Amino acid sequence: xxxxxxxxxxxxxxxxxATLAPCPPRLSxxxxxxxxxxxxxxxxxxxxxxxxxxxxxxxALANAAAVAVELLHCASLIQDDLPCFDDAAMRRGRLSLHKxxxxxxxxxxxDALIVMAFRAVAALVTASPAKTAAILSVLAGAAGxxxxxAAGQAWESESSVDLAAYHHAKTAALFEAAAVAGAIAGGAxxxxxxxxxxxxxxxxxxxxxxxxxxxxxRRLGKPIHQDGDKRRPSVVAQLGIEGAxxxxxxxxxxxxxxxxxxxxxxDVEAFLALTAERLCPPTLRVAR
Amino acid sequence: xxxxxxxxxxxxxxxxxATLAPCPPRLSxxxxxxxxxxxxxxxxxxxxxxxxxxxxxxxALANAAAVAVELLHCASLIQDDLPCFDDAAMRRGRLSLHKxxxxxxxxxxxDALIVMAFRAVAALVTASPAKTAAILSVLAGAAGxxxxxAAGQAWESESSVDLAAYHHAKTAALFEAAAVAGAIAGGAxxxxxxxxxxxxxxxxxxxxxxxxxxxxxRRLGKPIHQDGDKRRPSVVAQLGIEGAxxxxxxxxxxxxxxxxxxxxxxDVEAFLALTAERLCPPTLRVAR
Numbered sequence: 141x142x143x144x145x146x147x148x149x150x151x152x153x154x155x156x157x158a159t160l161a162p163c164p165p166r167l168s169x170x171x172x173x174x175x176x177x178x179x180x181x182x183x184x185x186x187x188x189x190x191x192x193x194x195x196x197x198x199x200a201l202a203n204a205a206a207v208a209v210e211l212l213h214c215a216s217l218i219q220d221d222l223p224c225f226d227d228a229a230m231r232r233g234r235l236s237l238h239k240x241x242x243x244x245x246x247x248x249x250x251d252a253l254i255v256m257a258f259r260a261v262a263a264l265v266t267a268s269p270a271k272t273a274a275i276l277s278v279l280a281g282a283a284g285x286x287x288x289x290a291a292g293q294a295w296e297s298e299s300s301v302d303l304a305a306y307h308h309a310k311t312a313a314l315f316e317a318a319a320v321a322g323a324i325a326g327g328a329x330x331x332x333x334x335x336x337x338x339x340x341x342x343x344x345x346x347x348x349x350x351x352x353x354x355x356x357x358r359r360l361g362k363p364i365h366q367d368g369d370k371r372r373p374s375v376v377a378q379l380g381i382e383g384a385x386x387x388x389x390x391x392x393x394x395x396x397x398x399x400x401x402x403x404x405x406x407d408v409e410a411f412l413a414l415t416a417e418r419l420c421p422p423t424l425r426v427a428r
Numbered sequence: 429x430x431x432x433x434x435x436x437x438x439x440x441x442x443x444x445x446a447t448l449a450p451c452p453p454r455l456s457x458x459x460x461x462x463x464x465x466x467x468x469x470x471x472x473x474x475x476x477x478x479x480x481x482x483x484x485x486x487x488a489l490a491n492a493a494a495v496a497v498e499l500l501h502c503a504s505l506i507q508d509d510l511p512c513f514d515d516a517a518m519r520r521g522r523l524s525l526h527k528x529x530x531x532x533x534x535x536x537x538x539d540a541l542i543v544m545a546f547r548a549v550a551a552l553v554t555a556s557p558a559k560t561a562a563i564l565s566v567l568a569g570a571a572g573x574x575x576x577x578a579a580g581q582a583w584e585s586e587s588s589v590d591l592a593a594y595h596h597a598k599t600a601a602l603f604e605a606a607a608v609a610g611a612i613a614g615g616a617x618x619x620x621x622x623x624x625x626x627x628x629x630x631x632x633x634x635x636x637x638x639x640x641x642x643x644x645x646r647r648l649g650k651p652i653h654q655d656g657d658k659r660r661p662s663v664v665a666q667l668g669i670e671g672a673x674x675x676x677x678x679x680x681x682x683x684x685x686x687x688x689x690x691x692x693x694x695d696v697e698a699f700l701a702l703t704a705e706r707l708c709p710p711t712l713r714v715a716r
Contacts, residue, residue, distance in 0.1 A: 162593035163574030167582035171573060219539075224531040243512040244585050247535065248578045251507075254539060255572030258546040262568065265553055265561035273553035280550065284543030285459060286451030290536045294455035297532050305450040 143192070147184045150203040150260075151175055151210060158256050170241040170249045171256075174214050179232060182415060183314055184210040186340065187322040189411040190333055193404030194326025198271065201264050205275050205321035208257035209314055212282065215253035216289045216314075218246050225293070254283065274330075275321045282317035289314060301373045307345045308338070315341025332400035339395035340412065346388045347419040349374045353381060392416045431480070435472045438491040438548075439463055439498060446544050458529040458537045459544075462502050467520060470703060471602055472498040474628065475610040477699040478621055481692030482614025486559065489552050493563050493609035496545035497602055500570065503541035504577045504602075506534050513581070542571065562618075563609045570605035577602060589661045595633045596626070603629025620688035627683035628700065634676045635707040637662045641669060680704045 141149070155175050159168035184206035191202035221228040221236040222243065229239050238246035257279060265272045282288045292310025295301050319337025323330040353376040376384045392412070399408050429437070443463050447456035472494035479490035509516040509524040510531065517527050526534035545567060553560045570576045580598025583589050607625025611618040641664040664672045680700070687696050 158573040160574045162590055162597075163579055164582040164586050164590075164593075166585055167573055167579060215539075219535060222535070224535070242585060245582060247507060247510070247512070247538075248582045250535075251503075251538065251542060251571070251578040252573040254542050255568050255576070255578070258550075258564065259568035259572070262546075262550070262561060262564035265557055265564065269553055269557035273550065276546065276550035276553065280543050280547035283539070284547070285446040285455055285540040286448045288543070290539040290543070291451055291455060294452040294533060294536045297454055297530060298452050302450055302452075305452075309450075 143185060143188045144181065146188060146199075146203060147181050147206055147210065148176075148178075150207045151178075151184075154207050154211065154256050154260050157259075158252060166241060166245055167248060167252070170237060170245045171252055173240065174218055174237055174249050174253060175211070177232075178210070178214075180418065181210060182344075182418075183213050183318040185411065186315065186337060186415075187318040187325075189404075189408050190319050190322030190328075190337075191326040193399075193402050193408045194323060194328040195403060197327050198268060198325050201261075201268055201271055201275070202322060202325035204260040204264055205279075205325050206318075207260045208275075208279050209282075209318040209321065211253045211257040211260070212279065212289065213314060215250045215257075216293070218250045218253075219293065222246060225296075257283070271324050271327075274324045278317045278320050278324070282313040287313060296372055303373050303378065306373050307342065307375070311345040311348070312338045312341030315344065328400075328402065332398065336395050336398040336400075336408075336412075339391050339398060340415065343388055343391035343395060343416070343419060346375045346384055346391060349376045350381065350384050350388065352376070353384075388419065392419070431473060431476045432469065434476060434487075434491060435469050435494055435498065436464075436466075438495045439466075439472075442495050442499065442544050442548050445547075446540060454529060454533055455536060455540070458525060458533045459540055461528065462506055462525055462537050462541060463499070465520075466498070466502075468706065469498060470632075470706075471501050471606040473699065474603065474625060474703075475606040475613075477692075477696050478607050478610030478616075478625075479614040481687075481690050481696045482611060482616040483691060485615050486556060486613050489549075489556055489559055489563070490610060490613035492548040492552055493567075493613050494606075495548045496563075496567050497570075497606040497609065499541045499545040499548070500567065500577065501602060503538045503545075504581070506538045506541075507581065510534060513584075545571070559612050559615075562612045566605045566608050566612070570601040575601060584660055591661050591666065594661050595630065595663070599633040599636070600626045600629030603632065616688070616690065620686065624683050624686040624688075624696075624700075627679050627686060628703065631676055631679035631683060631704070631707060634663045634672055634679060637664045638669065638672050638676065640664075641672075676707065680707070 155172055159171055187206040187209055188202055218237045220226050221231055222238055228236050230236060237249060261272055261275050285291045287309050292306060295306035316334050316337040319333040320330040323333040379387060396412050399405055443460055447459055475494040475497055476490055506525045508514050509519055510526055516524050518524060549560055549563050573579045575597050580594060583594035604622050604625040607621040608618040611621040667675060684700050687693055
């Protein structure tokens, strides 16, 4: 089974388990809507790429870790779109979850996805206690406080922002967790993989800020930043468009160089190259 | 250390860990605000009462389980109070979390508390894999979908409600989980404790519906139900005040009778009697 199919099958299993009777029907529908169809599945892709590069000795655990990082990501997207955050009506070309199912259900789906993430990995505790313990700890760190996604979003409510902590928590932490969890499932030393994952996550954040700024520029004819309008901390606001573009290149290079020696290193490099390609779409390259 | 002090110390530890640097300052403050000072701490009290009744062979795990059920409960209260749910300005005599810190922070604290709950137990996986695996599974079941707190709240968004599933998921599931987790930490067979916990949880839900209905009656001079106004499924709406009162008595009796034989049975019975006393305040008794 290829990586994409593994991810979808594992997500399908987690969603099925969470939406069995007696699940309220609209909650069931909304949980499935939140997870399928996905976006790039980049985080679980990274997790499985690393596990495979390490020989993939425990595919069930690698799948569970990949599912967990993707579910935590889906939960964060739902919350990002809520009226009190970005108030976004659309996500991936269709109605955002709260627009489709109401705000109550959107908030509850967020909770359910976080629980599903932990359940997916916890189900393998008896089979692999040490590895699952490490993965659960990494997931908790990437999702909650003091330095996970919840903390990352919370920086947006502060009057004075620690920009490095903000970007790390909001985006890089889950990329790091994906790489580290893949390495743990693969039986490898996670430290070097943490670096590679974190750098890719940082690159993602910079690319996101750039796309936001350039998208606005194209629509309005001048570089007014949506992030800026919402007074959201942004690498573009800090470094300018050119500086942010240079930073993106540099981060992707460093991510590539940081991949540890291992049997499947070429596959991870190919994954990173493909991801880098996605992060620098033609519009971004032309603008730079 | 008495039970109350054990609970507070264990919660303090979990909150400290989640609010260390680099946690955004307002999120730190809000997490502490959500957990301290607590209400009756009934769920962690039940968890520790059961663990102690079983000889308390693994107090660290019992504490972690007690912390987890209380954090899941605190998260559910924050969400209940949100504008899209009950829109409650006050909780326990002071501003509700979203009124004090804003809706964004309230939602993020909910996430953080759920993560903290799983982290507290997951930290003991290596020491007690089988027990923690069972407790994590029970917690996931009580918190998420298809039949935990998230599912319970989601029933309120359905046009046709499965009343038994609704009440079980919204309230009884976490009481069951508290009793079962205490039994697992105590090394006991959890099935009988599940029954006792579930019955106490059902009693709690009935007492809550009764208090809501009678509070309205006292204020307005006639029995108009707040639950009814919000078209929320209610035992009082189903059975009337007298019927609900009889059901409460019956559930408390059955909970008491269902306590399994064990060295500390009298202590658990004392805990249940005290809880029953709290559930039937004088106003309720007079009204009945």
